[in-house]
Amino acid sequence: MTAEPILSVRDATRHYRSGDSIVKALDGVSLDINAGELVAILGPSGSGKSTLLLIAGLLEPPTEGEVRIRGALVSKAGEELDRLRDFRRRNIGFVFQKANLIPFLTASENVALAMEIDDVPARDARRHAERLLAGLGLGHRIGNRPSRLSGGEQQRVAIARALANDPTLILADEPTAALDGVRGRQVIELFRQIADTRGAGIVVVTHDPRSLDLFDRTIELTDGRVVGERAGPDRLQVL
Protein backbone atom coordinates (compact mmCIF):
# COMPACT_ATOMS: atom_id res chain seq x y z
CA MET A 1 0.00 0.00 0.00
CA THR A 2 1.42 3.37 -1.01
CA ALA A 3 1.35 6.17 1.59
CA GLU A 4 -0.79 9.21 0.75
CA PRO A 5 1.31 12.12 -0.60
CA ILE A 6 1.63 15.13 1.70
CA LEU A 7 0.94 17.44 -1.23
CA SER A 8 -0.83 16.53 -4.40
CA VAL A 9 -1.31 19.09 -7.17
CA ARG A 10 -3.44 17.88 -10.07
CA ASP A 11 -3.61 19.54 -13.50
CA ALA A 12 -3.12 22.96 -11.99
CA THR A 13 -3.38 25.87 -14.36
CA ARG A 14 -3.19 29.51 -13.55
CA HIS A 15 -4.14 32.14 -16.10
CA TYR A 16 -3.67 35.87 -15.73
CA ARG A 17 -5.28 38.46 -17.90
CA SER A 18 -2.77 40.96 -19.25
CA GLY A 19 -4.57 43.54 -21.37
CA ASP A 20 -6.37 41.65 -24.13
CA SER A 21 -4.23 38.54 -23.87
CA ILE A 22 -4.19 35.75 -21.32
CA VAL A 23 -0.90 34.68 -19.77
CA LYS A 24 -0.64 31.04 -18.77
CA ALA A 25 1.59 31.12 -15.68
CA LEU A 26 0.90 27.44 -15.04
CA ASP A 27 -0.38 25.06 -17.64
CA GLY A 28 -1.59 21.75 -16.32
CA VAL A 29 1.06 20.98 -13.72
CA SER A 30 0.74 17.87 -11.57
CA LEU A 31 3.08 16.81 -8.81
CA ASP A 32 3.09 14.77 -5.63
CA ILE A 33 5.31 15.41 -2.62
CA ASN A 34 5.71 12.59 -0.14
CA ALA A 35 6.51 12.69 3.55
CA GLY A 36 10.22 13.11 4.21
CA GLU A 37 10.87 14.12 0.62
CA LEU A 38 12.98 17.16 -0.33
CA VAL A 39 12.06 18.35 -3.82
CA ALA A 40 13.60 21.19 -5.83
CA ILE A 41 11.62 23.13 -8.42
CA LEU A 42 13.95 24.53 -11.04
CA GLY A 43 13.35 26.76 -13.98
CA PRO A 44 14.10 30.14 -15.52
CA SER A 45 12.38 33.32 -14.48
CA GLY A 46 8.74 33.34 -15.50
CA SER A 47 8.55 29.57 -15.76
CA GLY A 48 5.79 29.40 -13.12
CA LYS A 49 7.81 28.23 -10.09
CA SER A 50 6.53 30.88 -7.69
CA THR A 51 2.97 30.55 -9.02
CA LEU A 52 3.11 26.82 -8.33
CA LEU A 53 4.27 27.60 -4.80
CA LEU A 54 1.42 30.09 -4.26
CA ILE A 55 -1.11 27.51 -5.41
CA ALA A 56 0.45 24.70 -3.38
CA GLY A 57 0.62 27.02 -0.36
CA LEU A 58 -3.09 27.85 -0.60
CA LEU A 59 -2.31 31.49 -1.23
CA GLU A 60 -3.94 31.54 -4.66
CA PRO A 61 -6.52 29.19 -6.14
CA PRO A 62 -5.76 27.51 -9.46
CA THR A 63 -7.74 28.58 -12.50
CA GLU A 64 -8.26 24.89 -13.10
CA GLY A 65 -7.17 21.77 -11.25
CA GLU A 66 -7.02 20.98 -7.56
CA VAL A 67 -4.73 20.84 -4.54
CA ARG A 68 -4.92 18.11 -1.92
CA ILE A 69 -3.00 18.07 1.31
CA ARG A 70 -2.77 14.65 2.99
CA GLY A 71 -5.54 13.53 0.71
CA ALA A 72 -7.98 16.29 1.60
CA LEU A 73 -9.16 18.51 -1.22
CA VAL A 74 -8.34 22.00 0.02
CA SER A 75 -8.15 24.19 -3.04
CA LYS A 76 -9.75 24.23 -6.45
CA ALA A 77 -10.81 26.79 -9.03
CA GLY A 78 -12.58 29.81 -7.55
CA GLU A 79 -11.85 28.79 -3.95
CA GLU A 80 -11.92 31.58 -1.32
CA LEU A 81 -8.63 30.84 0.40
CA ASP A 82 -8.72 33.39 3.20
CA ARG A 83 -10.91 30.98 5.14
CA LEU A 84 -8.04 28.47 5.04
CA ARG A 85 -5.80 30.63 7.23
CA ASP A 86 -6.12 28.26 10.19
CA PHE A 87 -5.50 25.21 8.01
CA ARG A 88 -2.48 26.87 6.46
CA ARG A 89 -1.09 27.79 9.87
CA ARG A 90 -1.27 24.20 11.12
CA ASN A 91 -0.16 22.39 8.00
CA ILE A 92 2.18 24.55 5.94
CA GLY A 93 5.38 26.36 6.78
CA PHE A 94 6.81 29.03 4.48
CA VAL A 95 10.36 30.21 3.91
CA PHE A 96 11.23 32.96 1.45
CA GLN A 97 14.23 34.60 -0.13
CA LYS A 98 13.95 37.34 2.46
CA ALA A 99 13.52 36.10 5.99
CA ASN A 100 10.57 38.49 6.50
CA LEU A 101 11.04 38.51 10.24
CA ILE A 102 9.07 41.00 12.31
CA PRO A 103 11.74 43.62 13.08
CA PHE A 104 10.50 44.56 16.52
CA LEU A 105 10.47 40.97 17.82
CA THR A 106 13.47 38.97 18.97
CA ALA A 107 14.45 35.74 17.24
CA SER A 108 12.59 33.63 19.79
CA GLU A 109 9.55 35.93 19.71
CA ASN A 110 9.41 35.68 15.92
CA VAL A 111 9.28 31.92 16.22
CA ALA A 112 6.96 31.88 19.23
CA LEU A 113 4.52 34.24 17.51
CA ALA A 114 3.63 31.56 15.00
CA MET A 115 2.63 29.28 17.90
CA GLU A 116 0.88 31.94 19.98
CA ILE A 117 -1.26 32.72 16.96
CA ASP A 118 -2.22 29.05 17.14
CA ASP A 119 -3.30 29.55 20.77
CA VAL A 120 -0.25 27.87 22.32
CA PRO A 121 0.32 29.46 25.77
CA ALA A 122 3.01 32.14 25.61
CA ARG A 123 5.43 30.43 27.98
CA ASP A 124 5.22 27.07 26.17
CA ALA A 125 5.57 28.80 22.82
CA ARG A 126 8.67 30.64 23.99
CA ARG A 127 10.28 27.44 25.32
CA HIS A 128 9.57 25.54 22.13
CA ALA A 129 10.89 28.44 20.06
CA GLU A 130 14.12 28.45 22.05
CA ARG A 131 14.48 24.68 21.57
CA LEU A 132 13.95 25.05 17.84
CA LEU A 133 16.47 27.87 17.57
CA ALA A 134 19.00 25.97 19.63
CA GLY A 135 18.48 23.00 17.34
CA LEU A 136 19.33 25.21 14.37
CA GLY A 137 22.49 26.50 16.07
CA LEU A 138 21.00 29.80 17.19
CA GLY A 139 20.81 29.14 20.93
CA HIS A 140 23.02 32.15 21.56
CA ARG A 141 20.86 34.45 19.41
CA ILE A 142 17.40 33.93 20.88
CA GLY A 143 17.22 37.41 22.40
CA ASN A 144 18.53 39.25 19.35
CA ARG A 145 16.32 41.24 17.04
CA PRO A 146 16.64 40.57 13.27
CA SER A 147 18.76 43.68 12.75
CA ARG A 148 21.46 42.08 14.92
CA LEU A 149 21.50 38.82 12.95
CA SER A 150 23.39 37.97 9.80
CA GLY A 151 21.49 37.03 6.62
CA GLY A 152 22.12 33.33 7.23
CA GLU A 153 21.03 33.57 10.84
CA GLN A 154 17.86 35.42 9.83
CA GLN A 155 17.08 32.69 7.33
CA ARG A 156 17.54 30.02 9.99
CA VAL A 157 15.15 31.93 12.28
CA ALA A 158 12.65 31.98 9.38
CA ILE A 159 13.08 28.21 9.05
CA ALA A 160 12.53 27.79 12.79
CA ARG A 161 9.34 29.85 12.41
CA ALA A 162 8.22 27.65 9.54
CA LEU A 163 8.78 24.61 11.76
CA ALA A 164 7.09 26.10 14.81
CA ASN A 165 3.70 24.48 14.32
CA ASP A 166 5.26 21.22 13.16
CA PRO A 167 3.79 21.42 9.64
CA THR A 168 3.69 18.43 7.34
CA LEU A 169 4.59 20.58 4.35
CA ILE A 170 7.25 23.27 4.02
CA LEU A 171 7.36 25.50 0.96
CA ALA A 172 10.46 27.57 0.32
CA ASP A 173 10.80 30.20 -2.40
CA GLU A 174 14.45 30.94 -3.29
CA PRO A 175 15.58 30.61 0.34
CA THR A 176 19.27 30.73 -0.57
CA ALA A 177 19.18 33.52 -3.14
CA ALA A 178 20.36 36.16 -0.70
CA LEU A 179 23.08 33.97 0.82
CA ASP A 180 26.61 33.10 -0.24
CA GLY A 181 27.40 29.58 -1.41
CA VAL A 182 28.45 28.20 1.96
CA ARG A 183 25.48 29.59 3.87
CA GLY A 184 23.13 28.65 1.03
CA ARG A 185 24.28 25.06 1.26
CA GLN A 186 23.90 25.12 5.03
CA VAL A 187 20.25 26.10 4.60
CA ILE A 188 19.58 23.26 2.14
CA GLU A 189 21.38 20.85 4.50
CA LEU A 190 19.02 22.05 7.18
CA PHE A 191 16.02 21.25 4.97
CA ARG A 192 17.51 17.84 4.28
CA GLN A 193 17.84 17.22 7.99
CA ILE A 194 14.27 18.42 8.67
CA ALA A 195 12.88 16.17 5.95
CA ASP A 196 14.80 13.21 7.32
CA THR A 197 14.10 13.74 11.00
CA ARG A 198 10.62 15.22 10.99
CA GLY A 199 9.22 13.53 7.94
CA ALA A 200 7.95 16.79 6.48
CA GLY A 201 7.57 17.15 2.72
CA ILE A 202 9.67 20.09 1.57
CA VAL A 203 9.43 21.90 -1.75
CA VAL A 204 12.20 24.37 -2.55
CA VAL A 205 11.97 26.70 -5.53
CA THR A 206 15.51 27.59 -6.49
CA HIS A 207 17.77 28.92 -9.19
CA ASP A 208 20.81 27.69 -7.36
CA PRO A 209 22.28 24.48 -8.83
CA ARG A 210 25.03 24.14 -6.22
CA SER A 211 23.17 22.05 -3.66
CA LEU A 212 21.04 19.88 -5.94
CA ASP A 213 22.83 16.77 -4.68
CA LEU A 214 20.94 17.13 -1.42
CA PHE A 215 17.48 16.84 -3.02
CA ASP A 216 15.50 13.65 -3.51
CA ARG A 217 13.96 14.95 -6.70
CA THR A 218 14.27 17.90 -9.02
CA ILE A 219 11.37 19.13 -11.12
CA GLU A 220 12.06 21.50 -13.96
CA LEU A 221 9.46 23.97 -15.16
CA THR A 222 9.46 25.97 -18.36
CA ASP A 223 6.60 28.16 -19.60
CA GLY A 224 4.31 26.86 -16.89
CA ARG A 225 4.84 23.20 -17.70
CA VAL A 226 6.87 20.41 -16.14
CA VAL A 227 9.55 19.68 -18.71
CA GLY A 228 11.87 17.45 -16.73
CA GLU A 229 12.16 15.47 -13.56
CA ARG A 230 15.26 14.05 -12.01
CA ALA A 231 14.99 11.53 -9.23
CA GLY A 232 18.02 11.49 -6.95
CA PRO A 233 21.23 13.38 -7.44
CA ASP A 234 22.37 11.54 -10.55
CA ARG A 235 19.38 10.67 -12.68
CA LEU A 236 17.47 13.00 -14.99
CA GLN A 237 14.38 11.80 -16.70
CA VAL A 238 13.34 13.98 -19.60
CA LEU A 239 9.58 13.93 -20.04
Added chain:
Amino acid sequence: MNLAFKDVKYNFLRFLLTTAGVGFLIMASTGMVGLYRGIVGDALLVVDKIGADLWVVQGGRAGPFSESSAVSANMDRRVEGIAGVSVVRRFVQISQQFSFEGRDLRASITGLDFPKDRGEWVELQRGRYLTAGHFEAIADESIGLSLEDRVRLGQDDYLIVGLTRGMVDASGDGLMFVTVNDAMAIAKRRTSEEVLLARNAAGRTGAADASESSVPQDSKIAAVLVSLDKGANEDRVRADVLAWGDANILSRADQRDLLLNQRLWRLRLQILAFTGVLLVVMAIVISLIIYMLTMEKLHQIAMLKLIGARNSVIVAMIAQQSFLIGAGALVLGLAMSKLVFPFFPRRVVIDPWDFAGLALAVGAVCAFASLLGIWRALKVRAQEVLS
Protein backbone atom coordinates in the same frame (compact mmCIF):
# COMPACT_ATOMS: atom_id res chain seq x y z
CA MET B 1 2.46 38.59 22.96
CA ASN B 2 1.31 42.17 22.55
CA LEU B 3 2.56 43.27 19.16
CA ALA B 4 1.55 46.92 19.65
CA PHE B 5 3.60 47.24 22.85
CA LYS B 6 6.54 45.43 21.28
CA ASP B 7 6.50 47.78 18.29
CA VAL B 8 6.22 50.84 20.51
CA LYS B 9 9.13 49.62 22.64
CA TYR B 10 11.23 48.94 19.56
CA ASN B 11 10.46 52.30 17.93
CA PHE B 12 10.26 54.20 21.19
CA LEU B 13 11.83 57.42 19.95
CA ARG B 14 9.43 57.54 17.00
CA PHE B 15 6.53 56.81 19.34
CA LEU B 16 7.70 59.53 21.70
CA LEU B 17 8.03 62.11 18.93
CA THR B 18 4.67 61.14 17.42
CA THR B 19 3.04 61.28 20.84
CA ALA B 20 4.72 64.60 21.58
CA GLY B 21 3.41 66.02 18.29
CA VAL B 22 -0.13 64.94 19.02
CA GLY B 23 0.38 66.00 22.65
CA PHE B 24 1.22 69.54 21.54
CA LEU B 25 -1.95 69.62 19.45
CA ILE B 26 -3.92 68.46 22.48
CA MET B 27 -2.17 71.11 24.56
CA ALA B 28 -3.15 73.75 22.01
CA SER B 29 -6.76 72.56 22.06
CA THR B 30 -6.74 72.47 25.86
CA GLY B 31 -5.30 75.96 25.81
CA MET B 32 -7.97 77.33 23.50
CA VAL B 33 -10.80 75.81 25.52
CA GLY B 34 -9.05 76.93 28.72
CA LEU B 35 -8.62 80.47 27.39
CA TYR B 36 -12.33 80.54 26.58
CA ARG B 37 -13.17 79.32 30.11
CA GLY B 38 -10.71 81.82 31.54
CA ILE B 39 -12.17 84.79 29.69
CA VAL B 40 -15.70 83.82 30.68
CA GLY B 41 -14.58 83.23 34.29
CA ASP B 42 -12.75 86.55 34.44
CA ALA B 43 -15.68 88.42 32.96
CA LEU B 44 -18.14 86.92 35.42
CA LEU B 45 -15.83 87.06 38.41
CA VAL B 46 -17.10 90.32 39.90
CA VAL B 47 -20.73 89.66 38.98
CA ASP B 48 -20.64 86.23 40.61
CA LYS B 49 -18.55 87.04 43.67
CA ILE B 50 -19.69 90.47 44.70
CA GLY B 51 -22.95 89.00 45.96
CA ALA B 52 -25.51 91.46 44.60
CA ASP B 53 -29.03 90.31 43.76
CA LEU B 54 -29.79 93.37 41.64
CA TRP B 55 -27.76 96.08 39.91
CA VAL B 56 -29.29 99.56 39.68
CA VAL B 57 -27.66 101.31 36.72
CA GLN B 58 -28.13 104.41 34.62
CA GLY B 59 -31.56 104.66 33.01
CA GLY B 60 -31.73 103.37 29.44
CA ARG B 61 -28.35 101.70 29.83
CA ALA B 62 -27.27 98.11 30.39
CA GLY B 63 -24.14 98.94 32.39
CA PRO B 64 -21.76 98.90 33.91
CA PHE B 65 -19.97 96.04 32.07
CA SER B 66 -21.68 96.02 28.69
CA GLU B 67 -21.84 99.78 28.35
CA SER B 68 -20.99 102.79 30.48
CA SER B 69 -23.23 103.74 33.34
CA ALA B 70 -23.31 106.62 35.80
CA VAL B 71 -25.96 107.00 38.45
CA SER B 72 -26.57 109.98 40.71
CA ALA B 73 -24.43 110.18 43.84
CA ASN B 74 -27.46 109.73 46.10
CA MET B 75 -28.91 106.78 44.20
CA ASP B 76 -27.85 104.37 46.97
CA ARG B 77 -29.92 106.20 49.55
CA ARG B 78 -32.92 106.24 47.23
CA VAL B 79 -32.66 102.52 46.64
CA GLU B 80 -32.19 101.86 50.34
CA GLY B 81 -35.65 103.22 50.96
CA ILE B 82 -37.43 100.63 48.81
CA ALA B 83 -39.25 97.90 50.71
CA GLY B 84 -37.47 94.56 50.54
CA VAL B 85 -33.99 95.98 50.04
CA SER B 86 -31.56 94.73 52.68
CA VAL B 87 -28.19 96.23 51.78
CA VAL B 88 -27.04 98.63 49.09
CA ARG B 89 -23.47 99.31 48.02
CA ARG B 90 -22.08 101.74 45.51
CA PHE B 91 -20.04 100.28 42.69
CA VAL B 92 -17.25 101.99 40.78
CA GLN B 93 -14.85 100.42 38.33
CA ILE B 94 -12.35 102.30 36.20
CA SER B 95 -9.31 101.29 34.18
CA GLN B 96 -6.20 103.06 35.29
CA GLN B 97 -2.67 103.20 33.97
CA PHE B 98 0.04 104.35 36.38
CA SER B 99 3.78 104.28 36.96
CA PHE B 100 5.46 102.41 39.75
CA GLU B 101 9.20 102.23 40.21
CA GLY B 102 9.75 103.11 36.59
CA ARG B 103 7.26 100.54 35.30
CA ASP B 104 4.00 101.31 33.54
CA LEU B 105 1.27 99.23 35.14
CA ARG B 106 -2.43 98.78 34.49
CA ALA B 107 -5.21 98.01 36.93
CA SER B 108 -8.95 97.96 37.04
CA ILE B 109 -9.70 100.09 40.08
CA THR B 110 -12.78 98.69 41.81
CA GLY B 111 -14.51 100.53 44.62
CA LEU B 112 -15.57 98.83 47.83
CA ASP B 113 -18.30 100.66 49.70
CA PHE B 114 -16.33 100.86 52.94
CA PRO B 115 -17.19 100.27 55.76
CA LYS B 116 -20.18 98.16 54.60
CA ASP B 117 -17.92 96.31 52.26
CA ARG B 118 -14.30 95.75 53.41
CA GLY B 119 -13.68 93.25 50.63
CA GLU B 120 -14.48 90.07 52.53
CA TRP B 121 -15.84 88.52 49.33
CA VAL B 122 -12.38 88.80 47.82
CA GLU B 123 -10.15 85.76 48.25
CA LEU B 124 -6.90 87.03 49.72
CA GLN B 125 -3.65 85.22 49.08
CA ARG B 126 -1.70 87.37 51.50
CA GLY B 127 -2.22 90.42 53.68
CA ARG B 128 -5.53 91.73 55.03
CA TYR B 129 -8.78 93.40 54.05
CA LEU B 130 -9.28 97.16 54.12
CA THR B 131 -9.39 98.66 57.60
CA ALA B 132 -9.25 102.36 56.79
CA GLY B 133 -11.56 104.54 54.74
CA HIS B 134 -8.72 105.93 52.65
CA PHE B 135 -5.43 105.15 50.97
CA GLU B 136 -5.41 101.39 51.34
CA ALA B 137 -5.69 98.97 48.47
CA ILE B 138 -5.98 95.25 47.80
CA ALA B 139 -4.24 94.40 44.52
CA ASP B 140 -4.15 91.37 42.30
CA GLU B 141 -0.73 89.80 41.89
CA SER B 142 -1.02 90.10 38.10
CA ILE B 143 -0.70 93.90 38.38
CA GLY B 144 2.88 93.48 39.55
CA LEU B 145 2.67 94.98 43.03
CA SER B 146 3.71 93.51 46.37
CA LEU B 147 2.51 93.89 49.93
CA GLU B 148 3.54 97.15 51.58
CA ASP B 149 4.18 98.81 48.21
CA ARG B 150 3.06 102.42 48.06
CA VAL B 151 1.63 103.35 44.72
CA ARG B 152 0.49 106.78 43.52
CA LEU B 153 -3.01 106.84 42.06
CA GLY B 154 -4.54 110.20 41.18
CA GLN B 155 -3.29 112.68 43.75
CA ASP B 156 -2.65 110.22 46.56
CA ASP B 157 -0.41 107.34 47.64
CA TYR B 158 -2.04 103.99 48.40
CA LEU B 159 -0.61 101.25 50.59
CA ILE B 160 -1.05 97.71 49.29
CA VAL B 161 -2.44 95.82 52.28
CA GLY B 162 -3.68 92.64 50.58
CA LEU B 163 -2.93 90.55 47.53
CA THR B 164 -5.31 88.40 45.47
CA ARG B 165 -4.61 85.87 42.74
CA GLY B 166 -6.48 85.52 39.46
CA MET B 167 -8.86 88.42 40.02
CA VAL B 168 -8.99 90.31 36.75
CA ASP B 169 -11.64 92.09 34.69
CA ALA B 170 -12.94 91.02 31.28
CA SER B 171 -9.96 92.67 29.57
CA GLY B 172 -7.46 90.81 31.72
CA ASP B 173 -6.42 93.81 33.83
CA GLY B 174 -5.84 92.92 37.47
CA LEU B 175 -8.38 94.26 39.94
CA MET B 176 -7.26 96.76 42.57
CA PHE B 177 -9.77 97.30 45.34
CA VAL B 178 -9.94 100.64 47.13
CA THR B 179 -12.82 102.31 48.93
CA VAL B 180 -15.52 103.80 46.72
CA ASN B 181 -14.61 107.31 47.86
CA ASP B 182 -10.98 106.74 46.93
CA ALA B 183 -12.02 105.23 43.61
CA MET B 184 -14.07 108.32 42.85
CA ALA B 185 -11.16 110.56 43.78
CA ILE B 186 -8.90 108.59 41.45
CA ALA B 187 -11.52 108.77 38.69
CA LYS B 188 -11.93 112.51 39.08
CA ARG B 189 -8.27 113.24 38.52
CA ARG B 190 -7.94 115.54 35.53
CA THR B 191 -5.01 116.80 33.56
CA SER B 192 -4.03 120.46 33.80
CA GLU B 193 -5.35 121.09 30.33
CA GLU B 194 -8.71 119.56 31.17
CA VAL B 195 -8.97 121.82 34.22
CA LEU B 196 -8.04 124.89 32.16
CA LEU B 197 -10.51 124.10 29.41
CA ALA B 198 -13.26 123.50 31.94
CA ARG B 199 -12.54 126.75 33.73
CA ASN B 200 -12.57 128.71 30.48
CA ALA B 201 -15.84 127.12 29.49
CA ALA B 202 -17.32 128.10 32.83
CA GLY B 203 -15.92 131.68 32.52
CA ARG B 204 -13.98 131.37 35.72
CA THR B 205 -10.32 131.89 36.57
CA GLY B 206 -8.05 131.44 39.55
CA ALA B 207 -6.36 128.58 41.28
CA ALA B 208 -8.44 125.63 42.44
CA ASP B 209 -8.03 122.02 43.30
CA ALA B 210 -7.66 119.88 40.20
CA SER B 211 -10.12 117.30 41.41
CA GLU B 212 -12.71 119.37 43.13
CA SER B 213 -14.99 122.34 42.76
CA SER B 214 -13.44 124.34 39.94
CA VAL B 215 -14.89 122.08 37.22
CA PRO B 216 -18.27 120.41 36.93
CA GLN B 217 -18.01 116.69 37.65
CA ASP B 218 -20.20 113.79 36.50
CA SER B 219 -21.00 111.17 39.08
CA LYS B 220 -18.49 108.32 38.95
CA ILE B 221 -20.83 105.85 40.64
CA ALA B 222 -21.48 103.27 37.97
CA ALA B 223 -24.11 101.25 39.75
CA VAL B 224 -25.74 100.50 43.04
CA LEU B 225 -25.58 96.90 44.18
CA VAL B 226 -28.70 95.64 45.89
CA SER B 227 -29.03 92.72 48.27
CA LEU B 228 -32.63 91.79 48.97
CA ASP B 229 -34.27 90.69 52.19
CA LYS B 230 -35.08 87.01 52.39
CA GLY B 231 -38.45 86.51 50.75
CA ALA B 232 -38.50 90.01 49.25
CA ASN B 233 -40.48 90.50 46.04
CA GLU B 234 -37.82 91.13 43.40
CA ASP B 235 -40.35 92.19 40.79
CA ARG B 236 -41.73 94.81 43.14
CA VAL B 237 -38.28 96.26 43.79
CA ARG B 238 -37.61 96.22 40.08
CA ALA B 239 -40.86 98.05 39.32
CA ASP B 240 -40.19 100.68 41.99
CA VAL B 241 -36.76 101.50 40.56
CA LEU B 242 -37.98 101.58 36.96
CA ALA B 243 -40.76 103.94 38.00
CA TRP B 244 -38.18 106.63 38.76
CA GLY B 245 -37.34 106.89 35.09
CA ASP B 246 -33.66 107.75 35.57
CA ALA B 247 -32.52 104.24 36.52
CA ASN B 248 -32.51 100.78 35.07
CA ILE B 249 -32.31 97.60 37.11
CA LEU B 250 -30.66 94.36 36.16
CA SER B 251 -30.49 91.02 37.91
CA ARG B 252 -27.32 88.96 38.28
CA ALA B 253 -28.59 86.70 35.50
CA ASP B 254 -29.14 89.77 33.28
CA GLN B 255 -25.55 90.85 33.90
CA ARG B 256 -24.22 87.38 33.09
CA ASP B 257 -26.31 87.28 29.94
CA LEU B 258 -25.14 90.73 28.85
CA LEU B 259 -21.51 89.85 29.42
CA LEU B 260 -21.57 86.47 27.73
CA ASN B 261 -24.00 87.12 24.90
CA GLN B 262 -23.34 90.77 24.14
CA ARG B 263 -19.95 92.00 25.17
CA LEU B 264 -17.97 88.77 24.77
CA TRP B 265 -20.08 87.12 22.08
CA ARG B 266 -17.71 87.60 19.15
CA LEU B 267 -14.63 86.74 21.20
CA ARG B 268 -16.26 83.56 22.50
CA LEU B 269 -17.36 82.56 19.03
CA GLN B 270 -13.90 83.24 17.64
CA ILE B 271 -12.19 81.13 20.29
CA LEU B 272 -14.68 78.30 19.86
CA ALA B 273 -14.27 78.42 16.08
CA PHE B 274 -10.51 78.29 16.43
CA THR B 275 -10.83 75.39 18.87
CA GLY B 276 -12.96 73.60 16.28
CA VAL B 277 -10.29 74.16 13.63
CA LEU B 278 -7.63 72.81 16.00
CA LEU B 279 -9.71 69.69 16.70
CA VAL B 280 -10.13 69.07 12.97
CA VAL B 281 -6.37 69.50 12.42
CA MET B 282 -5.71 67.14 15.32
CA ALA B 283 -8.10 64.57 13.85
CA ILE B 284 -6.42 64.76 10.45
CA VAL B 285 -2.91 64.52 11.93
CA ILE B 286 -3.74 61.53 14.15
CA SER B 287 -5.53 59.77 11.28
CA LEU B 288 -2.58 60.38 8.99
CA ILE B 289 -0.07 59.13 11.58
CA ILE B 290 -1.97 55.91 12.25
CA TYR B 291 -2.56 55.35 8.55
CA MET B 292 1.11 55.89 7.75
CA LEU B 293 2.18 53.61 10.60
CA THR B 294 -0.12 50.94 9.14
CA MET B 295 1.20 51.51 5.63
CA GLU B 296 4.72 51.01 6.97
CA LYS B 297 3.69 47.65 8.34
CA LEU B 298 1.88 46.27 5.31
CA HIS B 299 4.67 43.80 4.61
CA GLN B 300 4.66 42.60 8.20
CA ILE B 301 0.87 42.37 8.13
CA ALA B 302 1.08 40.25 4.98
CA MET B 303 3.61 38.05 6.80
CA LEU B 304 1.30 37.75 9.78
CA LYS B 305 -1.50 36.68 7.46
CA LEU B 306 0.82 34.21 5.76
CA ILE B 307 1.69 32.50 9.02
CA GLY B 308 -2.01 32.31 9.72
CA ALA B 309 -2.68 35.23 12.06
CA ARG B 310 -6.36 35.88 12.52
CA ASN B 311 -7.71 39.29 11.61
CA SER B 312 -8.26 39.98 15.31
CA VAL B 313 -4.47 39.87 15.89
CA ILE B 314 -3.90 42.48 13.17
CA VAL B 315 -6.86 44.64 14.23
CA ALA B 316 -5.67 44.59 17.86
CA MET B 317 -2.15 45.60 16.86
CA ILE B 318 -3.33 48.66 14.91
CA ALA B 319 -6.07 49.71 17.34
CA GLN B 320 -3.88 49.31 20.43
CA GLN B 321 -1.09 51.33 18.87
CA SER B 322 -3.53 54.04 17.90
CA PHE B 323 -4.95 54.24 21.41
CA LEU B 324 -1.46 54.13 22.93
CA ILE B 325 -0.56 57.19 20.87
CA GLY B 326 -3.83 58.87 21.86
CA ALA B 327 -3.46 58.04 25.57
CA GLY B 328 0.21 59.02 25.63
CA ALA B 329 -0.58 62.28 23.86
CA LEU B 330 -3.39 63.05 26.31
CA VAL B 331 -1.10 62.52 29.32
CA LEU B 332 1.67 64.54 27.69
CA GLY B 333 -0.76 67.26 26.56
CA LEU B 334 -2.23 67.57 30.06
CA ALA B 335 1.20 67.61 31.71
CA MET B 336 2.49 70.27 29.32
CA SER B 337 -0.70 72.32 29.78
CA LYS B 338 -0.28 72.25 33.56
CA LEU B 339 3.36 73.18 33.18
CA VAL B 340 3.11 75.93 30.58
CA PHE B 341 -0.25 77.69 30.89
CA PRO B 342 0.32 79.18 34.36
CA PHE B 343 2.96 81.37 32.69
CA PHE B 344 0.52 82.70 30.10
CA PRO B 345 -0.63 86.29 30.64
CA ARG B 346 -4.35 85.40 30.56
CA ARG B 347 -5.94 82.78 32.76
CA VAL B 348 -6.24 79.35 31.12
CA VAL B 349 -8.73 77.19 32.99
CA ILE B 350 -8.23 73.44 32.59
CA ASP B 351 -11.67 72.19 33.46
CA PRO B 352 -11.76 68.42 34.17
CA TRP B 353 -14.99 68.03 32.21
CA ASP B 354 -13.59 69.91 29.24
CA PHE B 355 -10.51 67.69 29.32
CA ALA B 356 -12.72 64.60 29.62
CA GLY B 357 -14.59 65.84 26.54
CA LEU B 358 -11.30 66.33 24.73
CA ALA B 359 -10.20 62.83 25.77
CA LEU B 360 -13.44 61.45 24.33
CA ALA B 361 -12.83 63.37 21.10
CA VAL B 362 -9.27 62.03 20.91
CA GLY B 363 -10.63 58.54 21.57
CA ALA B 364 -13.12 58.94 18.74
CA VAL B 365 -10.39 60.27 16.43
CA CYS B 366 -8.12 57.33 17.34
CA ALA B 367 -10.97 54.91 16.67
CA PHE B 368 -11.62 56.52 13.30
CA ALA B 369 -7.91 56.53 12.47
CA SER B 370 -7.68 52.86 13.49
CA LEU B 371 -10.60 51.98 11.27
CA LEU B 372 -8.84 53.61 8.36
CA GLY B 373 -5.64 51.66 9.10
CA ILE B 374 -7.53 48.44 9.78
CA TRP B 375 -9.49 48.79 6.55
CA ARG B 376 -6.19 49.07 4.67
CA ALA B 377 -4.57 46.25 6.63
CA LEU B 378 -7.43 43.85 6.01
CA LYS B 379 -7.11 44.46 2.28
CA VAL B 380 -3.53 43.16 2.35
CA ARG B 381 -3.18 39.66 0.90
CA ALA B 382 -0.79 37.15 2.41
CA GLN B 383 0.97 36.63 -0.93
CA GLU B 384 2.04 40.29 -0.91
CA VAL B 385 4.84 39.15 1.35
CA LEU B 386 6.51 37.95 -1.85
CA SER B 387 6.35 41.36 -3.47
